[in-house]
Amino acid sequence: MSLNKKTELVCSRCRKVFPFIVWDCVDTLTSPFMKEAVLNGSAFTACCPSCGKKEYVDYDMCYFDPEKNLDLRLAVSSEALAEFSGCFDLKDENCIFRVVQSRRALQEKINIFERGLDDRIIEFIKHISSIPILVRHPACELEVYYSGEGRKHFLEFYKDGEEYCISKMSMRQYTECCRMFEMRVNSLFDDGPFIDSEWVDSLLVPAGMEF
Numbered sequence: 001m002s003l004n005k006k007t008e009l010v011c012s013r014c015r016k017v018f019p020f021i022v023w024d025c026v027d028t029l030t031s032p033f034m035k036e037a038v039l040n041g042s043a044f045t046a047c048c049p050s051c052g053k054k055e056y057v058d059y060d061m062c063y064f065d066p067e068k069n070l071d072l073r074l075a076v077s078s079e080a081l082a083e084f085s086g087c088f089d090l091k092d093e094n095c096i097f098r099v100v101q102s103r104r105a106l107q108e109k110i111n112i113f114e115r116g117l118d119d120r121i122i123e124f125i126k127h128i129s130s131i132p133i134l135v136r137h138p139a140c141e142l143e144v145y146y147s148g149e150g151r152k153h154f155l156e157f158y159k160d161g162e163e164y165c166i167s168k169m170s171m172r173q174y175t176e177c178c179r180m181f182e183m184r185v186n187s188l189f190d191d192g193p194f195i196d197s198e199w200v201d202s203l204l205v206p207a208g209m210e211f
């Protein structure tokens, strides 16, 4: 069941107070429209009715998709991070449970699972695809996000917070990575609530694997 509450925000431009709906819990079965609202960011967008200023509002959210057995947690606050991380051990074993710490990362996870892909494989592909950029710009902060459009798959690269480039990800690349996983790292493939770039690093470094 979805849960939401009305809060009040103060516009950063005109200082007027206006209401905003915070979705503590999104259940895509009872509130199917919320999937799109999370994906397109409107669930996190406040628009001041007085001056029209739009701003992103980040907040903690539980996102359940019962049809896909998905339990995704967006932890923006440290309290939610502690609480959600502790839920991993209690989860239903058939459900995919993930904790993410940004709106963008939540949207990425939904995109990945919507297309029936495995986020662990995607993290590996992101890691491999980042290497040429990191070789050229070793000191940069690089963020990479998967995005899908119809049957097409993309990786979006952000360098030092700015859009840098978008590359296509082929399904061949994906299946090859799946195969490599089975052969080489399946035993290390420990599922957990945080499947992100740090997770890939934690697997590759102790195993002495450099791609």
Ligand SMILES: [Zn+2]
Pocket: 011, 012, 013, 014, 015, 016, 048, 049, 050, 051, 052, 053
């Ligand atoms: Zn305003």
